[in-house]
Amino acid sequence: MNFRFPFKCLLGLCCLLPLSLWAQQDAPIQLGSKKISAALFEKDYRRLLESDSIKSDNKQKFLSDYIDYQLKILAAEDAKIPQSPAFQDEYQSFRKELASPYLIDGEKSEALVKEAYQRLKFEKQVGHILVKLAQNPSIADTLIAYQKIDNIRKRVLAGEIFEDLAKKFSEDDLSALKGGNIGFVTSLQTQYAFENAVYALEKGGISGIVRTSAGYHLIKILDVRPNQGKIRLAHILVSVPVNAATNLQVDAKNRIDQVQKYLEKGDESFELICKNYSEDPYSKGRGGELRRWYYSSDLSEELQSKLFTIQRLGDYTEPIRTNLGWQIFKLLDKKPLLSYDEMAEYLRQKVVTDPERSALIRTSFMKRVKSENKVVVLEAAEKLALERFAQDRIGDEYYLKMPLLQVSEKTWTIQDFYQFIVAQQKKKLKALGYLPSITERTWLDEFIDIHTLEEEEKNLETKYPAFKEQMQEFFEGNLYSKIIDQEIFEKSLDSLRQQAYFQSHAAQFTMPARIKAKIIDADTPKTLADGLELLGKSPYPMNKRLPDIGFALGQVEMIEGANKIAQELFILMAKNRDYVIELAGYQDASEADTLSEARVNHLVRYLVKKGISAARIIERVEGTLKPVSKTDKAKNARVAIKFYSQSMDDVVKRFNAIKPQSLIAEEGYFIKGQNPLLDGIAWEVGKQTKELNGRHIYLEISQMEPERLKRFDESRSSIIRELQVQLEKDWLTNLKQRFPVVLQTEELNRIMQ
DSSP states (O other), rough: OOOOOOOOOOOOOOOOGGGGGGTTTTOEEEHHHHHHHHHHHHHHHHHHHHTTTTTSSSSHHHHHHHHHHHHHHHHHHHTTGGHHHHHHHHHHHHHHHGGGGGGGOOOHHHHHHHHOOOOOTEEEEEEEEEEEOOEEEEOHHHHHHHHHHHHHHHHHHOOOHHHHHHHOOOOOHHHTTTEEEEEEEEETTTTTTHHHHHTTTOOOOOOHHHHHETEEEEEEEEEEEEOOOOEEEEEEEEOOOOOOOOHHHHHHHHHHHHHHHHHHHHHHHHHHHHHHOOTTTTTGGTTEEEEEEEEEGGGGHHHHHHHOOOOOOOOBBHHHHHHHOEEEEEEEEEEEEEEEHHHHHHHHHHHHSSSHHHHHHHHHHHHHHHHTOOOOEEEEHHHHHHHHTTSSSOOOGGGGSSSEEEEEEEEEHHHHHHHHHHHHHHHHHHSSSOOOOOOHHHHHHHHHHHHHHHHHHHHHHHHHHHHHHHHHHHHHHHHHHHHHOOOOOOOTTTTHHHHHHHHSSSGGOOOOOOOEEEEEEEEEEEHHHHOOOOOOOSSSEOOOOOOOEEOOOOOOSBOOTHHHHHHHHHHHHHTTEEEEEEEEEEEOSOOOOOHHHHHHHHHHHHHHHHTOOGGGGEEEEETTTTTTTTOOOOGGEEEEEEESSSOOHHHHHHTTSSSSSSEEEEEEEEESSSSHHHSSSSOEEEEEEEEETTTTEEEEEEOOOHHHOOOOHHHHHHHHHHOOOOOOOHHHHHHHSOOOOEOOHOOOOOTTT
């Protein structure tokens, strides 16, 4: 049990009452009528002792805390919190969550995890021929599809070329054109039945007929290789759609070739060139870094061969045409397949969420618990139930009352089973819009499983002591939390109670003498001068940049690609609460005078709608000032973005990015002893510079405040903390009066030796 004792100092030891008052020798602690056994106390004590939470010098403090904790639990029980609907909902929800790992076959699960890891060691290049099946096929459709795939298989076995048959007959449009080749796959990437067939074959092998949710497959293994591990990449993207006009395709190719020349020249880093030329707004600010690891099977076959053959970290590819445009990739990191211990937890999550594997685990689990819970299906009743469900009934037929299923001591009749089917069919119809074809046999299996699981789950506390202990911990912990909220936290947030406490303890809440000051500490006079220029007045200018947001000529709609910049602007503003932006609207001389303002308003509305405060946006209308092009009028229809920050730290980062500690700056209110630089000067309004230990320092005191009593709003956080202390102290005093504490000191000392 992990005791959640209060956050503040607790009371000393409770008073000890005569030993003669004890009714039982095995209860060293009694709170009112509640007795805490020696076994329970010793169990709690030993656990905390083993975790080093209890030392030789704090045993009595532990005992005091333990008693206070138990008093609060008793108070929660006395207040009938466990009987409240809210508590019961939380308790049952937690129990259901905690029960999950107890309701699977752990051995079967671990076997599937180990199997998945062994398969991950190899990647297999797969070709397949698919004959599709609908989601809920009829028997006739299933037979036709099976006969078709069977005829194809016979032709393969007779010597016809697999790839030619795939091109002609496969109904997988993506792979049929490539002779059925779907590239390299590994474990946990396809349906389990498909994967089983793949890993049962060697290179050149051809499978039997394999059924998946997509239909029937024939599988051929084209190649086998060791797992190539995973890589992390950066890229430079010149974006152009696959179906773009020829002139755009040529322009994109010319631009990526120019990027390649810059890289080969070596005057600038990959990261800098990326920031200047890449058209991926999500990665260019990070030098093109793609924030994920790629396995070879995550990539197209062409990219696999080009990216996994890069030998050295930092090397990059030639331009590669992809469906995004032209890309140059740089290898940032490369790792081999992790060890089993490193991957086990990840694989467990994948295995238990895989539908086919989880079904195997469930089947194995249900076989065991049906035996343990003495599940019996009465054969005569089963036969009647399956035969007569589809027949008309008036409801008083004799067989409806016949026992059908027995689980431990409980029994369900045929009528219970029929009512279950009807209820489940209604749910399916509501969820899917149609009634799927499910046999009575399948419904019966589900009926049996549900009631077996109910019985198993009901007895978890009896079967598994660890489960019982965890539920008890949650029960007490939740009780403790709710009674603390009720008796301390909620009462401490009552504004009238806070006001009354403040008025009776006003002298305790004092604001010491303080000054409002700005401190700028630089490594050189130039750095100091540059810092002063930028840090003169908030908000402070930053060197962060985004491209201008372009608009269609004569309109207020953003051009293609501008939405990505607007989205990136929103993300930056959402992540950095101190940022302030200036939006400057421009128009071409050929456009209406109102467009520059309308464009700014359009962008402001976009940001405000997404939750950015209008107070963080500065609006400027520049009209036809500063045109960026005389020939391409569309380039003048834009909104330019400047970044500012209300935090000096964002400006300081500009200086320290090149040379750490070149500039240090802070501002705010200070009291004596808080900053050595301010303690070393006279406290008076004014500015001064000084040199100290080779640093150049600017100090500015703009405001002085003498010692005074705090206002209520300034003291509120302190009032709440101190009020909580007082409330808890008074509450514990009251609890010890309601539930007298009786301690058997000799027994307690024996346990705590």
